[in-house]
Amino acid sequence: MExxxxxxxxxxxxxxxxxxxxxxAAMILKERVGAAVSTSGMRPDAQDHFLATFLAPLRERIFREGSSAISSGQTWSAAAGPLLVALTPAA
Structure with a gap:
């Protein structure tokens, strides 16, 4: 399902x-958010912390919670720190 x-x-x-x-979806999120974080001016250790603390858990939740919601025709969203991700069924 798209x-x-x-x-x-x-x-x-x-x-x-x-x-x-x-x-x-999880790979695209990692690539694009990772690119934004890498050009943000944060120190490398702060970047690593951001990716592990905020991005990694949301990527995992896409598989568990997001896929389940989309399969039942519902939307899903979650936030971790300053990062918000939302999935919606395609029209």
């Missing part, structure tokens, strides 16, 4: 992606 993923990194970056693979 779905749309949108995310926002508060005061820095917002983007979206559409597809039907939760694995690909």
């Amino acid at each position: 779905f749309k993923m949108a995310w926002a990194l508060v005061a820095e970056h917002a983007d979206e992606w559409s597809g039907d693979s939760y694995h690909e």
Whole structure:
């Protein structure tokens, strides 16, 4: 089932992606948020902390909670720190 993923990194970056693979969604989120974080001016240790503390848990939740919600025709969203991710079924 195709779905749309949108995310926002508060005061820095917002983007979206559409597809039907939760694995690909998690990879896109990692790549694009990782790119925004790497150009943010944060020190490397702060970047590592951000990715482990905020991004990694949301990527895991996409598989568990997001896929379940989309499969039942519902939306799903979750936030971790300054990062918000939302999945919606494709129209």
